[in-house]
Each structure stands twice: as C-alpha cells, then as structure tokens.
Amino acid sequence: MIIDVAAAMAVIQAGGVVAIPTETVYGLAASASSEAGVAKIFALKSRPQTNPLIVHVSDAVTCFDACEHLPPHLEQLVRTFWPGPLTVVVPVVAEAFSPLIRANLPTCAFRCPNHALTQELIAAVGPLVAPSANISGKPSATHHDHIAHDFGPHFPVLGGGKTAQGVESTILIYSKDRWYLGRHGALPVAAIEAVLGYTLEMKQSDVPLCPGQLFRHYAPNAHLCLTKAPKGDCIVGFTDRVYPPSSRLFFLGDSTKPHEVAKNIYHCLRQLDKENIREAEVDINVPTDGLWSTILERLNRASSR
Ligand code: TXA
Ligand code: MG
Secondary structure (H helix, E strand, O other), X not given: OEEOHHHHHHHHHOOOOEEEOOOOOOEEEEEOOOHHHHHHHHHHHOOOOOOOOEEXXXXXXHHHHHEOOOOOOHHHHHHHHOOOOEEEEEEEOOOOOOHHHXXXXXXXXXXXXXXXXXXXXXXXXXXXXXXEOOOOOOOOOOEHHHHHHHHOOOOOEEOOOEOOOOOOOEEEEEEOOEEXXXXXXXXXXXXXXXXXXXXXXXXXXXXXXXXXXXXXXOOOOOEEEEEOOOOOOEEEEEOOOOXXXXXXXXXXXXXXXXXXXXXXXXXXXXXXXXXXXXXXXXEOOOOOOOHHHHHHHHHHHHHOO
C-alpha cells in the first residue's frame, strides 16, 4: 500500500516499520531510536540478531558525531559520494545507537541515501535503520510490487516505483588504519580507490556467520547455472543476443549497458519464481570490471546451493 511522507512519519514515530525507497533497493525502515521498531524489522525479515543494520542518515554530522575517532579519508569519502550508494562501517562510541542495531559490535554502518522522499522522512523523524526489504536470503526489492509480494498488499510503502540503481550500496569497512571493501555494490570500486589513493582489499566482516551472510543469497527458488554459452530450455540473458529459438528467455537487459542490467537483476530473478522455473542457465559472457563485478557477485551468490 503506497503512502506519503506524512503517513510514513506517523508509522515511524509510533514505533512501526515502513518500506522506504532508496536509489539502490527498498529498505525496511524503523526509527534508530525505537527499540520496538528495530526489533520488528528483525522479526519481519526473519533476520538473526547477529546481523547488524545500516543507520540511514540525512547528513554526515550524525555519522561523524558517533565516531570514536574520525578515520582518515572519511570526510573526503562522504563529501564525494553522499548522498549516494556508499555505506561506511566505522568504530563508534559506546553510547552511539543501540546494541541491537549494531549486533553488539564496536562499529556501526552509516549511509546517506539519495532519494528525495526518504531524505525528507529522515530529516523529519531522525536516523532510520533499514536492511533491504526482502525475506532474508531472497532477491532484494527494487519495485513496490516486490514489497507487496514479500510482506503482503497492505504493507506500507513510501512513494513507490522502481529504484534507480537496482543493486545495494557498496560497503567500506574501516579497520586498523585502512579501508577495506565489505561488499561490492552500486558504487564502483575504482571511483572509491581514486579518492583513497590505494587499492581496496576485500574484508570478510567481523560479523559472525549467520543465514543472511551465508554465501547463498539474493537467490530465487530456481537452480541457476552460470555459463558463457547458454543453450538450455530456460535462459537468463541479454536483449541484444541471439539464443536457441526453443529456449524460454528471461532478460537482464542489454549486454553493453551494466546500469540497465543492475537495475533489472532482482526483478528478473523474482520473475523466475513467479513463473515457477526450476532451472535456468544464466549468460555470464560479460566483462568483469566496474559494475559488472557487482552483477557477477550477485549472480554467483544467487546460484550457489
Ligand atoms: O543499499 C543498501 O545498502 C540497502 C538500502 C536499503 O540502504 N541496505 C542493505 O541493508 O543492503 P542489508 O541489511 O541488506 O545489508 C547490510 C549489510 C549486511 O550484510 C550487514 O551484515 C552489514 O551491512 N553491516 C551492517 N553493519 C555492519 C557492521 N557494523 N560491521 C560489518 N558489517 C555490517
Ligand atoms: Mg540485504
């Protein structure tokens, strides 16, 4: 059910949960200062409490004020990329945000989403915690129809429509004098490295392994087989390519347009479930740089058993 900012404010202020649009994917949002609201998010998603949430802010000061000390490059990073699809995980002071949000970690994740309605909501009610608005382990939601599918037609959704980027934010983790890549995302790594002046290494998060972080994630029910030469009965592929005429086709978009593919990826994976597909071959004959690395990572995890 689509609602406006005033209605979303009322739900959030009453300790409730609303689906919010961001430029990446929809989030399931509650006030960062409502323990009841935060607890509802974990329950709705069947998310283990060992998996911490991102705090969504409308300005960098909220993040800076929570930091135990300001990590080098943090100011340049947020000045360059916020609002936008970058999440930073930083060491915070003990009293910053509740242990439930941070899964008792000494760090907290922050992001400033680039979406006018969500910015307006945060400016009015304060920071919001928001994981992606999907059942843990399943494809994320990039359209309000996906929220209705996962949480029912009456679940409140701010704004509605299709999200602009289609894949989650890129996560950077600060640890021992350096930034590490925590998750590939909508913001390409090269753009971040240009600000940092060094190459980013991947860091496995300090978060204990839990279902949401097991390798299989973003996954439809169908078994996906990644291949550079698909020829099966059911193919997930590209609009500008030719496949066997007898194959049933699901399209990710144009193979020369990674932004278009990122925007469509979760909808396409969800479409397989809608049509009760059991098995599909996915065309991965694509470049591996830039946004393609995020797309390939999502497909890899979605195809893992
Ligand atoms: O684009 C996005 O980031 C979306 C939109 C809604 O903002 N949000 C999102 O949230 O993808 P979620 O909860 O699905 O993924 C956040 C990831 C999780 O893997 C979580 O473990 C990690 O961020 N995370 C959160 N806090 C952390 C912390 N303190 N240390 C390490 N990892 C953390
Ligand atoms: Mg998620």
